[in-house]
Amino acid sequence: MTQPTDREVKSLLTEVEIPEPPADLAARIKSEIPADLSSGRFEGTDLEVFDAPRRSPSRGWLIAASLVVAVGGGLIALRQMDQFQTPAGALESGVVASEAAASDAVAPESVQYRSPVDQSLDDAELETVLVEEIQLNEPLETRSSMEAKPDDSRLQEKSTPGPDVTSADKVVVDEVTAGQAELDEVSADRDRSDRTRVDQKTVASQDLPSPATRKVERSEPAPSRGPQPKLETPSEQPQPEAPGEQQTRARQRADSTGAFEKRQAAQPPQAPATVESTAVAAPAPVRESARLEDGAADRSFAGARAGSALAGSALADSALAGSVLAGSYQQVRSALSEGRWPAPEAIRRAEIVLGFGFGGPEAESKQESASPADRFTILVDELVEILERRQATESELEHLLRRSRALATELDGQPAVEELVVWIEQIGALVESAEER
């Protein structure tokens, strides 16, 4: 068969024999005419066979609700995972739980300021928090008085109003006030010793001494930073400046870093609880707070782990942070004392800043931009910069030294600034010896 022509195709299309429609077809169609033609609704049920299944409105709501539940569940799961992955979050949640529990039983125990540095943080967070901590660091007297005030904002923030809050607060205030009195004695002694040491330093630094001379000077007990062989109370020792001062500052730092416990552990056993007998107001609550956190962490992770491994790791992180904090400071200090540049990897700004333990006053108002704390931080920054590049001009060092001495004089020989001055002098000697070679 050859291809048909167009005409043949058309004739084939039209040549279909059309049979008569069924006799009842018209009647069937008419029977399905709807009562209301304008609305197009039909009578009977045959139409349902051909209607596509329609989605009911409730089905849409069910789908939407399912989506909301799924997304919400996912977000909650992510949040939980974040908390479990970072002990800081876990510790925080544990502290919240413990505070809620403690506020019902003993309200004063929850009235503790817990520094965020107590938690284990990564390096970047740690540095940020430490710098803020240094900048916000008040003198011990100021902090103690703040803690003694029952209307302190931190106290209000941390305390949950319980049934016996008023009486409990009164107990705390009494205790802290008693500690404050003894603290004042320590501060007075420290001021006397600082003045004495400043005089010695001024005489010693009239002409730049050799590194060896400075080394001897550094070996004097006053600015010593190493582990203290023995701790004694001011009442037991007539000249308590070095140990008492160190203890006070250590306490002060430990209040925010948790490093104090680490140092205490490193001390020999013959220097035990004299710290307790100093009755310094700040430290005792610190340990109480740590105990609370410990318990809170245990409670928080009771269901998630078999033992206390996670809480232990959180606390171990805190302890590790304390040891790491002292590491860079100690390494740089010992290297400079030995007349050499510290290793680059040992220079970690945040740790050095914390290691100085600056206790100078903060700015009295926000408008005051150059508070002693700010100026000290800037000086340390410049020092760290010099340490990192292992190079400095004479004028740069002189400028840094002059400002550091001015700050030390202004603060009546604040130990951290004194230490900074010594470091600058040691760096100056290093630069000089390098130039001579």
Add this chain to the structure above:
Amino acid sequence: MEPTNERHLLEALASGDRRAAERLVDETYRQVFASLVRLTGGDTEAAADLTQETYRKAWKSLPSFRRRSQLTTWLYRIAYNTFLNSIRRPVLLQPIDEQQAVAIEDPDPDQAAKLQQRDVAERLRRAVIGLPEPLRFTISARFWGELAVEEIARQEQVTGAAIRKRLKLATSRLREALGEDAI
């Protein structure tokens, strides 16, 4: 249907006149049935069912009828879509399998020529259904729906010349399809 009559009929339908709907059925159902018989390849039962379904859909869509085309053209379009939907649903058009076909006795053995003619018609129908959509509707509406070219153009919202071009192209394709089948 005369245009004047159709206009009156539509006005009556819009007012919900049931008798007008019955008159519409009387005047159009044969044409709709015939087109569906051609589309289904002579299956009168399927064509009757599809005709019934076509009118169900027509009643439903009557309020949305915009009078862009004649009622018969509109009905053919509904019938055509209904048929296409039906061939997508294999339930309605079940092909006779081979054993069943052998079992059916041929009432008239001498009608070989008729069978061959029906075979050609079936191949032609399949070729029409196999055309791409604009060509398929155009040629089926022209020859099986017996609609005028201008009426199809209005329905398709194109010019009459475009419909003629489509018809020419579709015929050419069908010719080629029949020639290939012959080989």
